[in-house]
Amino acid sequence: MTLEPYDSQRLDAMTLRMLDLCTRVRRLALRCQEEQLPSIDLHDRKALEWLDKLEDWAYRAEAEVGRLAMKSRGERAAQKQRTPRAK
Numbered sequence: 214m215t216l217e218p219y220d221s222q223r224l225d226a227m228t229l230r231m232l233d234l235c236t237r238v239r240r241l242a243l244r245c246q247e248e249q250l251p252s253i254d255l256h257d258r259k260a261l262e263w264l265d266k267l268e269d270w271a272y273r274a275e276a277e278v279g280r281l282a283m284k285s286r287g288e289r290a291a292q293k294q295r296t297p298r299a300k
Contacts, residue, residue: 245253
């Protein structure tokens with residue numbers, strides 16, 4: 214696997230793509246409800262596997278963002294301590 218740089222805009226773009234997909238699945242659910250369909254047969258094994266992997270990825274990304282945010286706050290606080298104060 215290759216690490217890819219993600220800024221806030223790229224994360225937003227991915228989020229919008231996920232939301233679009235969620236909207237499509239939600240529309241399926243609503244349509245089934247409206248049409249009073251008892252159930253539909255779907256191959257779900259891979260989709261559920263991908264969701265598990267995506268969930269794990271999101272947890273790891275949250276942890277990395279938290280780590281980097283803490284490091285950045287520490288660096289900024291250290292920089293303030295090094296900067297001489299005006300009298």
